[in-house]
Amino acid sequence: MKDNRYEQLIADLRSDYRPQREWGEGRGILMVIGHFLVGVAGGTWLMASIYGVIYGLMVAYVLAALGALVHLMFLGRPERAIKMMRHVRTSWISRGFVGLTLFLIGGGIYLAITLLGLTGIWRALAVAANVMAGIGTIAIIGYMGFCYTASKAIPFWHSPLHPAIYIAFAIRGGIAALLVIGAASGQLASDWLLQMWTGVTALVTLFFALEIQGALSSGNIAAKWSVRDLLAGRLAFSFYGGTLLLGLIVPVLLLTNSASNSPVVMAILGVASVSGDFFMKLSTVKAGVYVPLFSPARRSHAS
Amino acid sequence: MRLGMVIDLKRCMGCYGCQMSCKAENGTPPGVFFARVIKREEGTYPTMRRKLLPVLCNHCTDAPCVKACPTGASHYAENGIVDIDQDMCVGCHACMVACPYNNRYFNDERRNYFGDEGPTPYEMERSERHPVGVVMKCNFCRPRLAEGKDPACVANCPAKARIFGDLADPNSDVSVLIKDRGGYTLHPEAGTSPNVYYLPE
Ligand code: SF4
Ligand code: SF4
Numbered sequence: 001m002k003d004n005r006y007e008q009l010i011a012d013l014r015s016d017y018r019p020q021r022e023w024g025e026g027r028g029i030l031m032v033i034g035h036f037l038v039g040v041a042g043g044t045w046l047m048a049s050i051y052g053v054i055y056g057l058m059v060a061y062v063l064a065a066l067g068a069l070v071h072l073m074f075l076g077r078p079e080r081a082i083k084m085m086r087h088v089r090t091s092w093i094s095r096g097f098v099g100l101t102l103f104l105i106g107g108g109i110y111l112a113i114t115l116l117g118l119t120g121i122w123r124a125l126a127v128a129a130n131v132m133a134g135i136g137t138i139a140i141i142g143y144m145g146f147c148y149t150a151s152k153a154i155p156f157w158h159s160p161l162h163p164a165i166y167i168a169f170a171i172r173g174g175i176a177a178l179l180v181i182g183a184a185s186g187q188l189a190s191d192w193l194l195q196m197w198t199g200v201t202a203l204v205t206l207f208f209a210l211e212i213q214g215a216l217s218s219g220n221i222a223a224k225w226s227v228r229d230l231l232a233g234r235l236a237f238s239f240y241g242g243t244l245l246l247g248l249i250v251p252v253l254l255l256t257n258s259a260s261n262s263p264v265v266m267a268i269l270g271v272a273s274v275s276g277d278f279f280m281k282l283s284t285v286k287a288g289v290y291v292p293l294f295s296p297a298r299r300s301h302a303s
Numbered sequence: 304m305r306l307g308m309v310i311d312l313k314r315c316m317g318c319y320g321c322q323m324s325c326k327a328e329n330g331t332p333p334g335v336f337f338a339r340v341i342k343r344e345e346g347t348y349p350t351m352r353r354k355l356l357p358v359l360c361n362h363c364t365d366a367p368c369v370k371a372c373p374t375g376a377s378h379y380a381e382n383g384i385v386d387i388d389q390d391m392c393v394g395c396h397a398c399m400v401a402c403p404y405n406n407r408y409f410n411d412e413r414r415n416y417f418g419d420e421g422p423t424p425y426e427m428e429r430s431e432r433h434p435v436g437v438v439m440k441c442n443f444c445r446p447r448l449a450e451g452k453d454p455a456c457v458a459n460c461p462a463k464a465r466i467f468g469d470l471a472d473p474n475s476d477v478s479v480l481i482k483d484r485g486g487y488t489l490h491p492e493a494g495t496s497p498n499v500y501y502l503p504e
Contacts, residue, residue, distance in 0.1 A: 005334070006333075006334030006335070007334075009334075009405060010341070012405070013339070013341045013358075013405060014341055014342070014343045015343075018405070020400055022396040022399045022400045022409075023396065023400055027411075028396065031396070074395070075393050075394060075395060076394060076436055077393075077436070080393035080394070081393075083373075083374040083376075083391060083393050084373045084374060084393060084395065085373070086373065086374050086375050086391075087372060087373050087374060087375045090369075090370040090371075091370065091371055091372060091373040091397070092371075093371070093373040093395060093397050094373035094374075097373065147397070150367070150370070150371060150401065151367070151371075151400055151401055152367065152403070152493045152494055152495075153367070153401075153402075153403025153404075153490065153493045154400075288400075290403060290405070291403065291490060291492075291493070293341070293356065293358070293404065293405070293489065294341075294343065294354065294356060
């Protein structure tokens, strides 16, 4: 497999079809898992803060810590994480790492003070820590889509809708997490939460449909290959089975079921929704295809 | 000064001289070629053609790899050369994803050319330059440039298909060739402003 990588590279360079293989394949899958966990963590913290669900904050924190761990596993050496924050001026990954660090520090302090029930001066510190975690939350929800959109040579990713999709997915993940937490703690989900899930899901579906339509009408061959991979190619199984069936059809069927407000149904809905989100991220990351290296667009230059 | 290269596709005969001299100069691991000649057949019999495309890092003026790098390891060195500070690199692959031309390689483990027989003395000496767990790529042979020499691929091209020089000087050989022969770059639409130009066949 190791040396196949280079054989594969030569084959990719020779052919017109040149999928990106760094993130999403082999060890690169850790990057997708890390992004997924951190995204859900951000959405869960946001939703739990709005609803005042302390368990939600705790779950969000654990998810973010796991996401950070997976990122470190991808990098191989923990001390490397510090270096990742040095180039915030231009790098979205760097901004994301700063956000994650703020979130982990601020969220950790806030949770510790709140769970220990400390009062007095500690409350002021808790407020400051919560603000810090809030800034971190905005950063980790927002940065991921931009990491991909920044790649101009992968036209399917290079869409203004991509960051919006990632933000909407983070929020949808947060709502799904609250549904599961509510079910586990024996509480019924509020109608408002379910309506929000429906609204955000509709938004995500609309954004995604527009992105697909944009890719197909762009006239760009690489963008079309991305769509083909997703809908009728190597990623169709994970797209239809994971994203569509698990992430959309199962939750919608559960929602329209008469027993939809039972805790068990809510838990299944939440888990299915969040699993669908993972497959969505995996599929769209793997669907990134570069413009072909041959048949270069020619342009005369006088330097 | 803005260093760049012109590759004359009319002269290139696909001999791999650049590819092998680069490997000899840089001691890159098996499978890794900072300078590479890509060949493919196009068309159908009897009107088939073999197309050649020698590639290397384009040392882009607006390099997306530099922008994407979260550590600053990928940077602009002297005269517009894009290089990697290996001590800073954390192996996140962001630059590899960002490069539209697949001109970066990740050194995931130490590999020998002769497998279990272990590294040759030559490999031992050269592999020092390529630490494991970081990304590597062409740097226009900066050590050779410092000695006043051309990059290895330029110096060893038997067809003289590679010309190296200052793109900022309108009277340099590279600038004149680009102007006279309609030099073009790969994927200008990516907005990278490459500094490697191709002269049409
Ligand atoms: S060719 Fe790729 S690696 Fe080289 S400077 Fe341009 S973007 Fe960076
Ligand atoms: S792999 Fe190294 S050079 Fe590439 S973006 Fe990451 S830190 Fe920068």
